[in-house]
Amino acid sequence: MKERLLRDLDEAREYFDRSTRALTEDDSGYAPAEGTFTAAQHVAHAAQTIDWFVEGAFSPTGFSLEFEALDRKVREVTSLADARAWFTRAVDNARQVIESKSDDDWSRPLPAGPILGDQPRAAIFGAITDHTAHHRGALTVYARLRGKTPPMPYME
Numbered sequence: 053m054k055e056r057l058l059r060d061l062d063e064a065r066e067y068f069d070r071s072t073r074a075l076t077e078d079d080s081g082y083a084p085a086e087g088t089f090t091a092a093q094h095v096a097h098a099a100q101t102i103d104w105f106v107e108g109a110f111s112p113t114g115f116s117l118e119f120e121a122l123d124r125k126v127r128e129v130t131s132l133a134d135a136r137a138w139f140t141r142a143v144d145n146a147r148q149v150i151e152s153k154s155d156d157d158w159s160r161p162l163p164a165g166p167i168l169g170d171q172p173r174a175a176i177f178g179a180i181t182d183h184t185a186h187h188r189g190a191l192t193v194y195a196r197l198r199g200k201t202p203p204m205p206y207m208e
Contacts, residue, residue: 095135102142114163
């Protein structure tokens with residue numbers, strides 16, 4: 053099971069990094085409309101959500117539902133480089149957690165609640181993949197709005 057989880061996580065990282073590669077530090081503050089995430093904030097949000105899933109999977113109380121506080125932290129991010137560093141740390145931490153837990157740990161149910169309640173803990177990785185895909189898609193639109201062509205995520 054661990055090998056599959058690691059592979060899924062590594063693919064999510066690779067596709068996210070490749071899809072967003074066209075964006076540079078100069079694009080950090082770009083947002084297509086007032087109130088939407090900037091490019092840097094999108095990456096920060098994707099990173100934060102990886103941390104959130106991993107932490108919530110092993111918390112006795114489940115996932116934090118303090119969404120306003122989570123949003124405030126993301127909106128403080130102004131640098132794409134800083135956001136990318138957070139994303140790298142989040143994935144690296146998730147890899148360490150995968151390695152440190154047994155297959156039995158990953159098969160145990162998540163706490164009951166509105167977020168993946170009672171599903172196996174390993175279900176967070178499908179959610180991480182889906183969530184990062186959603187944000188990498190939005191970021192490819194940002195790149196195109198900036199006159200850039202994002203690379204295809206599945207090949208060099």
